[in-house]
Amino acid sequence: MAESSASFYTKSTNKYSGILSWLLTKDHKRIGLMYMMAIISFFVVGIIIGLLMRLELISPGRTIMDAQTYNTLFTLHGVIMIFLFIIPGLPAIFGNFFLPIQIGAEDVAFPRLNLLSWYVYIIGAVLVLVSLFLPGGPIDTGWTFYIPYSVRSTTNVSMALFAAFVLGFSSILTGINFITTVHRMRAPGMGFFKMPLFVWATYATAWIQILATPVIAITIILVIIERSFGVGIFDPALGGDPILFQHMFWIYSHPAVYIMILPAMGVVSEIIPTFARRTIFGYKAIAMSSLAIAFVGYLVWAHHMFSSGMSDTARWIFSLLTFIVALPSGVKIFNWVATMYKGSIDPQPPFLWVMNFIFLFSIGGLTGLVLGSLATDVHLTDTYFVVAHFHYVMFGGTGTIFFAALHYWFPKMFGKMYNIRFSQIAVALYFIGFNMLYFPKFIMGYMGMPRRYYDYLPQFTTLQRISTVGSWILAGTIFFIFGYFIHALRKGKKATSNPWGGVTLEWHIPSPPPLENFVKLPEIKDDPYDFSQLKEMKDE
Amino acid sequence: MSNHSDTVHHKDNVSAKMGMWLFLFTEVLLFGGMFLVYAVYRYQYQDQFKLAAMELNTGIGTLNTIILLSSSLTVALSIAAMQKGNKFLSLVFLYCTQIFALMFMVNKFFEWSTKISHGLFPGSKELLAKPNGQILFYGLYYVMTGLHGIHVIIGMIAIAFIIVFIHRDKVTQQDFIKLENTGLYWHLVDLIWIFLFPLFYLIQ
Ligand code: HEM
Ligand SMILES: [Cu+2]
Numbered sequence: 001m002a003e004s005s006a007s008f009y010t011k012s013t014n015k016y017s018g019i020l021s022w023l024l025t026k027d028h029k030r031i032g033l034m035y036m037m038a039i040i041s042f043f044v045v046g047i048i049i050g051l052l053m054r055l056e057l058i059s060p061g062r063t064i065m066d067a068q069t070y071n072t073l074f075t076l077h078g079v080i081m082i083f084l085f086i087i088p089g090l091p092a093i094f095g096n097f098f099l100p101i102q103i104g105a106e107d108v109a110f111p112r113l114n115l116l117s118w119y120v121y122i123i124g125a126v127l128v129l130v131s132l133f134l135p136g137g138p139i140d141t142g143w144t145f146y147i148p149y150s151v152r153s154t155t156n157v158s159m160a161l162f163a164a165f166v167l168g169f170s171s172i173l174t175g176i177n178f179i180t181t182v183h184r185m186r187a188p189g190m191g192f193f194k195m196p197l198f199v200w201a202t203y204a205t206a207w208i209q210i211l212a213t214p215v216i217a218i219t220i221i222l223v224i225i226e227r228s229f230g231v232g233i234f235d236p237a238l239g240g241d242p243i244l245f246q247h248m249f250w251i252y253s254h255p256a257v258y259i260m261i262l263p264a265m266g267v268v269s270e271i272i273p274t275f276a277r278r279t280i281f282g283y284k285a286i287a288m289s290s291l292a293i294a295f296v297g298y299l300v301w302a303h304h305m306f307s308s309g310m311s312d313t314a315r316w317i318f319s320l321l322t323f324i325v326a327l328p329s330g331v332k333i334f335n336w337v338a339t340m341y342k343g344s345i346d347p348q349p350p351f352l353w354v355m356n357f358i359f360l361f362s363i364g365g366l367t368g369l370v371l372g373s374l375a376t377d378v379h380l381t382d383t384y385f386v387v388a389h390f391h392y393v394m395f396g397g398t399g400t401i402f403f404a405a406l407h408y409w410f411p412k413m414f415g416k417m418y419n420i421r422f423s424q425i426a427v428a429l430y431f432i433g434f435n436m437l438y439f440p441k442f443i444m445g446y447m448g449m450p451r452r453y454y455d456y457l458p459q460f461t462t463l464q465r466i467s468t469v470g471s472w473i474l475a476g477t478i479f480f481i482f483g484y485f486i487h488a489l490r491k492g493k494k495a496t497s498n499p500w501g502g503v504t505l506e507w508h509i510p511s512p513p514p515l516e517n518f519v520k521l522p523e524i525k526d527d528p529y530d531f532s533q534l535k536e537m538k539d540e
Numbered sequence: 541m542s543n544h545s546d547t548v549h550h551k552d553n554v555s556a557k558m559g560m561w562l563f564l565f566t567e568v569l570l571f572g573g574m575f576l577v578y579a580v581y582r583y584q585y586q587d588q589f590k591l592a593a594m595e596l597n598t599g600i601g602t603l604n605t606i607i608l609l610s611s612s613l614t615v616a617l618s619i620a621a622m623q624k625g626n627k628f629l630s631l632v633f634l635y636c637t638q639i640f641a642l643m644f645m646v647n648k649f650f651e652w653s654t655k656i657s658h659g660l661f662p663g664s665k666e667l668l669a670k671p672n673g674q675i676l677f678y679g680l681y682y683v684m685t686g687l688h689g690i691h692v693i694i695g696m697i698a699i700a701f702i703i704v705f706i707h708r709d710k711v712t713q714q715d716f717i718k719l720e721n722t723g724l725y726w727h728l729v730d731l732i733w734i735f736l737f738p739l740f741y742l743i744q
Contacts, residue, residue, distance in 0.1 A: 109555045176562045184555045214566045218573035222683070229662040231679030232672070233577060238679075239672025244580060248573060 011515040026111035032097035042084040049077040054471040070454035071140040078143025090263035104187025109180040117173035127163035131156040147234045147245040175209030189524035201266025204290040216252035250301035258297045264401035274502040275351035276343030279529040282335035289328035322372040349423040353404035360396025385445025411495030415512040418488035429477040436470025560721040588673025601741035611640035612730040625713040
């Protein structure tokens with residue numbers, strides 16, 4: 001038995017050693033870590049581009065770059081952050097690593113396909129990079145690729161679009177894999193309603209991935225064809241309809257925001273019970289609200305198009321539906337709060353990150369309602385208000401949970417503990433930096449500062465400067481975090497198998513986990529968040 | 541447990557099939573997007589779509605429909621033969637499928653090249669002289685049948701692999717899930733054509 005409990009770092013699924021044993025691995029844990037390496041690298045690139053844009057905006061007029069450079073930078077920043085960081089982030093890293101473990105499985109249903117989807121992701125990423133250097137120059141359409149400019153632009157739009165297509169393919173493959181895994185690989189006794197909520201959330205996400213991504217795939221293909229052959233489908237000069245492009249784009253891209261946020265909500269539902277030492281309140285309601293979000297999230301796409309030409313009836317219907325989709329999210333928030341109520345809360349770093357999330361995400365969510373209402377949206381659309389809103393939702397929401405998940409699962413993934421004191425400081429600095437960076441954008445947007453401009457009127461100078469200083473604090477904090485994690489990898493104390501007192505299956509096995517996850521098949525008798533088992537677990 | 545290797549992963553045919561169905565689902569949605577575009581423009585330019593559709597060669601279209609339907613039948617027969625353990629017959633039916641597929645593509649080639657030689661292709665002078673509705677009809681015609689054609693080619697490549705696998709006894713009576721899944725894919729390609737055919741050739 002000693003041999004089979006060797007960690008997945010020392011034992012591999014193939015006969016190779018060293019780097020090849022990783023590049024050809026079929027182990028979901030190693031693939032999760034490979035995603036982590038790639039995704040964090042692109043995240044850092046995205047941050048650096050963000051910093052450059054903020055530096056340009058430190059004073060009015062041209063500071064360090066011209067308008068065209070700024071155009072390509074916000075486009076790249078958007079494409080990298082959306083397609084390379086935030087969409088794959090949680091499912092591909094933590095979903096890969098923990099979904100099989102949390103349902104008591106040895107691996108995902110299709111390990112080889114899993115590896116393939118990593119390679120497809122890398123190919124997509126390389127294509128993005130290649131599109132920067134080909135003649136024609138980097139793409140400048142904004143990450144939304146709106147027609148007609150994306151057909152007229154002479155930059156490498158087709159290449160970048162194709163990259164997005166390839167990345168979508170990777171996302172679909174991961175989705176298929178996870179759905180099949182959840183249906184077919186659960187350990188004996190692990191009924192659907194005994195699955196941890198992170199699994200539920202990832203499962204719902206996987207459905208959106210396979211239901212929505214094909215629509216963006218065909219839209220992208222159509223734009224590429226339009227650019228190369230001029231078939232007229234989106235070109236008004238030939239009878240086509242640019243608004244149709246916007247519909248098809250958002251039919252994917254709105255559900256995509258749920259691809260981003262649902263797994264994050266799943267992580268929150270894991271962390272809160274663990275640190276409140278109480279079983280989750282309203283388990284079924286949380287599980288079902290994930291599915292409800294996945295479904296209703298399909299019917300609200302046109303709230304991105306209130307000012308682009310639609311009938312009034314369509315506009316108020318979409319506005320109404322947008323308000324309705326806030327309900328299942330509200331259900332989750334109530335259940336989280338109810339879980340904490342009268343719990344014995346242990347404010348360890350992962351929990352503090354979740355608090356950060358609740359605060360930032362609430363601001364993002366509430367300002368979303370401002371944009372979801374017709375009258376206010378017409379005033380605020382395409383201003384900094386929108387920029388602030390989506391950074392609060394995506395970055396403050398999913399981005400923050402990315403860090404929460406890292407702090408929660410790091411000891412399990414690497415078997416090392418990081419410095420708790422440092423991470424408490426990081427939580428505070430992150431909070432300050434984030435709000436300094438983005439809150440002024442709400443005010444500027446309200447005052448009329450449009451998005452996607454490298455220049456601004458002098459009256460915005462103070463607020464823009466505050467925002468730029470905020471970007472330094474935030475980015476500095478993020479690098480500090482990566483710094484203490486790397487330090488922990490090298491010099492950190494050994495982590496125990498259950499440092500936080502969690503009860504889901506991953507805390508029943510050693511840190512880092514053995515290659516086959518479970519030395520003996522787990523027997524599922526308790527509810528996923530039944531903390532009475534903690535005492536037995538200590539004796540194990 | 542001690543020799544964890546690839547062979548330990550028990551083969552689970554239900555999973556493999558489920559994965560394939562999910563994948564086919566994404567394909568349906570991909571074409572669904574195209575059908576949506578078609579519906580929008582057909583609604584907008586009804587008369588011109590009718591006019592343009594009259595130019596298409598219903599004969600070739602019908603022939604191709606028959607060919608593809610037959611190819612679906614041969615794939616199904618090939619699977620049935622494999623189930624019964626008749627490797628030879630299974631192979632024969634797969635070769636038939638490949639021939640049908642090839643015939644389909646050759647027809648398609650002639651159909652497209654006549655259109656092109658008449659100057660009917662995206663961006664041509666003749667086409668641009670026509671009203672917008674007809675330009676769109678031909679745009680959609682080339683895009684949708686072209687995309688379908690690519691799927692036919694992918695299907696042919698997949699079947700070629702299966703033929704090799706059967707020759708090498710990697711696909712056998714005990715384990716023919718790969719053949720089954722390829723068959724499913726082929727039926728989908730067929731099914732999409734069943735929708736494309738009336739939309740372009742029949743409704744007038
Ligand atoms: C330190 C981190 C970051 C900084 C300094 C930053 C800064 C910026 C700036 C200055 C813009 C351009 C605003 C404009 O002129 O319209 C922008 C746009 C954008 N950002 Fe960020 N950002 C950061 C992180 C993120 C993250 C984590 C995400 C996603 C999860 C993200 C997603 C976007 C998107 C989608 C756009 C819109 C691009 C477009 O207009 O096409 N950003 N960001
Ligand atoms: Cu939306």
